[in-house]
Structures are given as structure tokens and as C-alpha cells.
Amino acid sequence: MKLLLYASLLPVIATVTSGFLKYVLLYLHAVGLAWILIQRTELSVSTNMYGLRQAILNVSLPPKESWFNMGLWEKEGLTYHQACVALVNAVANYMKLGRRTKILDVGYGCGDSCFHFADAYECDVTGITLETQQWENAASRLQEQWQPLSDRMTLLQGNANDISSSMAGKQFDHIVCIDAAVHFGTKWDFFRDALPLLVPNGTIGLYDLVFPQPLNELSPFTQAIISWLCVKLHVSLEHCITITAYEEKLKALGYIDVSIQRLPNKNVFGGLANYMQEQQRRCIDSGLGLSINNRIFLTGAGSVYRLLGRREWVYPVLVTGRRPDSKTAIAGEPNSS
Template sequence: MATFKQALIEKVIVIGHKYAIDAKRLGDDALLAWSNLGFWQGQHDNYPQACRSLADQIARSIQLKSTDRVLDLGCGQGASLLHWLTHYQIQQLSAVELQADCVKRIQKQLPQVQIHCESFLNLKALQFLNSFDVVLCIDAAYHSHLNSFLDSASTVLNSKGRIAFHTLMWSENWQNCTYLQKQKYHYLLKSADVNWQHLMDQQQLVQILAQHDFTDIEIQDFSEPVLNGFAEYIETRKIEKTAFDLAQLKINMTAKLCRKLYQDGLVRYIQISAVKK
């Protein structure tokens, strides 16, 4: 009875976690599933393919090599880790993930990966055996203030180490918005666990990165293939509906937010790569 009760509690916690998502509803039923917005390049892309493409964009931006010591922040259900191991032959791979159930599954399926159940804003507290050549974060850094993210990541990154992550950025049109428009975005972004006051424009982003001793900064705008791509995928995907479907509702709301952000053009989805001095 105690075992059943514990399993039930864990199930409720998984469903209720703010970053948890039903990957099967998105089109990935793998044990180590993907859970990002994807990089959509064509109408025939499927969800796992688009997610791998987003991961490959990050890998390409930092010229990921098999000999790199790699730290994957916010690795979710573990698909990215499997991708680094099998496609890039990464020999030394570590990861950090908040969701305990994901960490347990990864520990069982990928015992060669050193994974910690912790916030990636608290890397100083973790006992890593070595510092890293590469720190990467797929589709998750925008949930935190960039200062906090870089403060944490810098502590575990080698000199000349590379970092790459996705975040959100104000476009040039943001400054022309009215007070009411800005308040609307406050609530829109809050629904996705993003603090609108943490967002910056491109000049501010570059300044913050430079203050953290990063150079060779490259910013790529992925708004069309990510925001618009994910929205189109969900809008055209046929889903069997039930009377009350919380998991699908969460997915649909995410797609609507992506559509809104893309159409308004006030928020850009970007990929940043840089090198530590």
C-alpha cells in the first residue's frame, strides 16, 4: 500500500511540475523523449526530427567535438544526452535537470552520464570532477535572468570554453509599445514562466555577456523556424480530444503563445553562442 501511495504521489508531482510536458502528445513516445519547441525546416518535419535539429543548431554554433567535456543544462527527459552520445560520440558528458523523475530515468538508461537533480542556477554547489569545455542549454535559459544564468555557468566553464543557449530578446519595436501593451506582455510571458522584466534587447545582451568575460558572441534569430514552426505544427496536427485534457491544453496554449510572439514581432527567439576569455 505504501509503495502504491508513493507512486501515486510521484505521478501527481510529475503532472504538476511546471516544466513537465507530455511528449507523446507532441509526437515522441521514446523512453528518453525530446521536450523542446523544435527547429522546423519543412512541412514534413516530425517532432523528434525538429527537436534534434534545434540541438544540432547549438552543436554547430560551438563546433561540438567528441573530445569536449560537455555539460547539458536542463536536459529534460534525456533525448539530447542520447543524441550527444550517439551522434557526436561525446566521451565525457554531464547534465543538470530539475525534474526528479527525469533524472531517475536517465540514470537508469544512461549510466555513463553524470547527472544531478538541481537547478542550473546553482552549479557552484555541485561537485563536478572537472570543469567543462562546453556548456549548453537547449530551450530553457529564458526561464531565468541572464545574469544569474551566466554567473552560474561561468563557474564551471574552462578558459576558452564555449557556451550556447536559447533565450528571448526584445525587438527594436518594443520601445514603441504603450504601457497597456507592455502590461499585456507581462501576463503573456508569465504564463510561460518568463519574467518580462528579465528580457533585454540585443545591445543589452551583448553587454551582459561581455561583462561575464565572453567574446566571439554570435546571436542568431530563430523566431521563424522555432516559434512559427512549433505553432504551425500544433495547429495542423490532428489530436484525439477527451472531455478534459490538461496535457493537451498546456501544449495548445504554448502553441498559441508562440503564434502571438511571432506575429507581433516584439519578442525574438534567439540562439546565443560565445567563448569565455
């Protein structure tokens, strides 16, 4: 009866609504219908006294890794951890990150990229992130899991759009920002403030998103979809620019040797979508189960990433730029005119 009542909403949505609202409601209806079918399937399966409930007792918590980027899925069979490391290494290689150098990692999440730079690249790492819970998690893991690296790591809480204050008087060989700049209030202020923090000839490197053409040149339907995605992903519409416009903005701010390389959509969005689907299946098959919120997250986000993997509405890219040598004055430095 519940399924029948819910399904009866479909013709109502199709006839009463129109435009972008219609597409959103149809999408949400499909997700809800899938959820009801999943629940019915699970309830119809006979169970033993205990089933696989012991799975929850055998999972190591907290997890040793807590990565949270889109990953780079160039090979089959990668774990999420491996794909995330591959994306970090791709940024590092693209910007020619040096070993045993000083790094500022902006938007580091729970610290995994910082730990990786300090361990694999033997760098002195300063990290800054906005979210209190992630900062506390990273600081705790540094003491419990990564204590040998603590003498060359500093994990801070702060706003990327205010690094000129939080990092006053400091300079770094490299500044990295992996899968975070799209969430800044305006990443152009971040780029402006980051330049004086680089040593002469120091480099900045990012994983970021760009668009194939200006937003106002897209069809109304595509504009509506992208605007909706930006709201859901907490992305400012100000960041919806092309590769050419991105390069011009960085050069106008004073960066040289600016370069942007596009990654295949299927190797980022498509790979993540596939992994989300498989991970949901693994959790259910192992007996762990999933909460409603986590199922909606994996199903909903996975559907969005699968769509982005097939449609070229947005491009995943690697970005790098360099600060000019010491002969060139940089706006924002105390000794600049």
C-alpha cells in the first residue's frame, strides 16, 4: 500500500509542476522510490537468528584513513584510499612539488593529505582547515597515529580567505589545495593572499573544477542543473568559469607559468560514482547495513557523480602557477611599493 500511494505521486508531479522544479521533484521521487524498494527487498529476505550482525564488532574504529576528495580512478580495482592518494600525487607531480620543502596545505579535511606530504615527501607541513570537527579529528590522529611526524607538522583551524592574517610573516615553497577551493567564499581572494606567502619561484597547485563555456552561454536547462548542483555542493556561482578565464585571473593576480590540465571526467566523477555504488553493496552484503542518511548520500551523490562522468557540464582539472622571482614586487608584501 505504501508503494502504491508513493507511486501515485508521479503523475501528480508530472502534470502539476513544470520547468526546473519538475525535474528536481521527479529526481527526488525516483530516489524515494528506490529506497522503498530496497527496504521491501531486505524485509522479504529470510534471516537467521544473528545473520551477519557480528560484522559491526569486527570493524576497526576509528578508521586509519579519513580521506575525502574525489579521487583519481585511472586503474581498475582501486580502493578509495588509493584513489585519493593518486589525486594528491597528481597535483604534486603537476606542480613539481619538491621533497623536504615547506608546504601550506589549505583545506586539508581530516589531515590525510598533510600526513601524506610529511611522510611520502618528507616535507614540513602547515595545514589550515575551517571545520572544527575535522581539525580536532586531524589533531587527534596526529598524536595517536602519526606521532613520529609531529615535529614537522602544524595543523591549524582557520579560514582560507583569511590566510594573510593567520600566516602573517610565514613563507612556503609550495601551497596546495586539493578539492577545497570550490567551497571558498571566493577563491580569487585566496589566490591573491596566497601569492605573498610563496617564496620567490614558489608554486601553488590545486585540484579544482572548471566549466566548458561561460554559464550565461549555456541552455536554460543546463544553467538550472548547474545552479542546483552548486547549491547542493556549496559551490559559489562565481567559480563557474572556463579554463581560459581561470588562467587570465591567475595571471592578473601576479602568477606566472600558469597551467591548467583537464582530467577525464570518467577518471574522477565516473570512478567515484562506481565506488560509491560498490561500497554501498559491500556494506549491506557484509552485514553492516546503512542508515537512511548514508544510503541517501551514497545513492544521491553517486547518481550526481555518474551524471557528471557522462555529461561534460563541468571539467575536473589540475592547476598550477608560480610566484615570480625576487626582482618582481608582489602586492600585499610589506616591502612592496
